Amino acid sequence: MIKNIIFDFGDIFINLDKEIIFREIERYGGNPVLSPEVLAINMDYEVGKISSEDFVSQLTTVYPSASSEEIKGIWNGMLLDFPDERLEFIEGIAQENNYCLFLLSNTNALHIEEVEEKMGNQKFNRFRSSFEKFYLSHEIHLRKPNADIYNFVLQENGLKAEETFFIDDTKENTDAAEKLGIKCWNLQVGKEDITQLKSKL
Template sequence: MIDTIIFDFGDIFINLDKQATISGLQKLGMTEWNSEFDRLNLLFETGDISHDDFLAGFQKQLPNASIEDILEAWNAILADFPLYRLEFLQMLSKKYRLFLLSNTDSIHIETFETKSGISFYSDFYQCFEKVYFSFEIGKRKPNADVFQYLINKHELSPKRTLFIDDKKENTDSAAALGFNIWNLQVGQEDVVDLFDKKIL
């Protein structure tokens, strides 16, 4: 009997347009997403480099781009957050312990909050017992330690917990620890289809 659900954020609640960021960076002179972009992104997602150092690192790779241009391209990934998903979550929060666990950075969260407005994002965050962003806790999926962190902090029982994420490496990692999982297929499934999955 599942009594707890851990959700990813991007492409589960907020729609992402990953191509928009790639296209935006290409317009600024990026020929390919290289290992340096990857390194900066991973460090920023775990809070190991500052907002300024992250942007300076990108600017070094894109010498003709302004910080404003880079921010615009970086934030282009954030698309809409349909209200029906929030309403579904509010309904779920009356019956289950809910947690949010997202690999993200401070720029994206600040932008989401600014774009959606305080009443929307407050309503969203209030659905959860606790919201965990990788840049705040210094841990990210698919590493087992991030799941262990939640288990220990909230005395979770993996066999009574469902983890929902669109990335297979993340759900595989959770499954290895005994969690129930739903590897949601973006574009084919929606989080509001949860009860159709017969997992709960």
């Protein structure tokens, strides 16, 4: 029996344009194929190992003709809209009080600031208060799909894997959670929506 639900954030609640960073690289004089070094910079930023300032500074090698503000604009440009029906849906699930709800997101300081600004404080706080805990990778210094992030959430909240359901749009993340005994839904973006959750439980 499912008692706990863990949700990803990007492309589950807020729509994303993940391709913008590739589209904009050539425009600003860079190589559209991300190097292992660039991926490592992103991973370090997502677990809070480097500051936003350091992150933007290091990205000048990727976008050599872009200013710091232009780099921030590209980075935050992947954040699109947060449909009201998804907010109302998660608030409804929270009000039913049938499950313990958690958010678990690979994210970073720049994105969360931008999300709050886009949504507005009131709407963002309505969203955040729908969850028992709101876990952001850069704050807990862990990221998906590493097993330690799932174990951290389970252990900190006294959850049993077999009683826990996890939703993420990245198969690598749900595959890792399934290995720990967590039941998962690898949501297919554009074909499925989080508002269909009850049919998946």
